[in-house]
Amino acid sequence: MSYRIFALCSLVISAPLLFGMGCRPRPRIVQAPSVPVEKAQEPSQTDESIQGVLAYANLAGARADLIRDGSESSVQDGQALAEGDQIKVTNGTLELIYPDAGISQVSAGSEIVLLAQNDAPRDGEVSAEIELIAGNIWTRF
Numbered sequence: 001m002s003y004r005i006f007a008l009c010s011l012v013i014s015a016p017l018l019f020g021m022g023c024r025p026r027p028r029i030v031q032a033p034s035v036p037v038e039k040a041q042e043p044s045q046t047d048e049s050i051q052g053v054l055a056y057a058n059l060a061g062a063r064a065d066l067i068r069d070g071s072e073s074s075v076q077d078g079q080a081l082a083e084g085d086q087i088k089v090t091n092g093t094l095e096l097i098y099p100d101a102g103i104s105q106v107s108a109g110s111e112i113v114l115l116a117q118n119d120a121p122r123d124g125e126v127s128a129e130i131e132l133i134a135g136n137i138w139t140r141f
Contacts, residue, residue: 052082052083053080053081053082053099054081054082054083054098054114054117054128055081055096055097055098055099055104055114055128056078056079056080056081056096056097056099057075057076057077057078057079057081057087057094057095057096057097058077058078058094058095058096058097059075059076059077059092059094059095060092060093060094060095061092062089062091062092062093062094062095062108063075063089063090063091063092064087064088064089064090064094064106065087065088065090066079066081066085066086066087067085067086067087067088068082068084068085068086069084075087075094081096081114082114083114083115083116083117084113084114084115084116085113085114086111086112086113086133087106087111087112087113087114088110088111089106089107089108089109089110089111089135090108090109091108092108093105093106093107093108094106098128098141101128101141102139102140102141103139103140104128104130104137104138104139104140105137105138105139106135106136106137107135107136107137108135109134109135110132110134110135110136110137111132111133111134111135112130112131112132112133112135112137113130113131113133114128114129114130115129115130115131116129117129128141
């Protein structure tokens with residue numbers, strides 16, 4: 001009699017493990033930041049020496065490194081960013097502000113590259129190409 005109870009208990013306990021019940025990965029739910037996003041405006045300080053500005057950096061307490069033309073420097077608040085710029089966020093959340101278009105928030109530990117626009121945007125269309133090498137990015141246009 002005790003053997004039957006032991007066998008029944010063993011079957012009840014091991015059945016979920018054998019058939020994978022309870023072992024399914026749960027979907028990862030990502031929520032947008034709680035910061036309301038309005039139409040982005042260009043910063044008052046701009047770098048006129050940069051051609052083809054795609055976005056401007058808004059540090060908001062974040063720290064990030066910029067690799068441009070093989071040289072590395074710290075990203076400055078309001079700095080113009082152009083195609084080919086590689087950005088590594090080391091601390092906080094860096095915001096990329098697209099003039100009259102929207103915003104991207106790049107998390108700490110993330111690394112991105114701003115890519116050239118392959119297709120010219122049509123009237124009323126907003127486009128940006130970003131290569132995400134590592135980490136997380138949230139974008140809203």
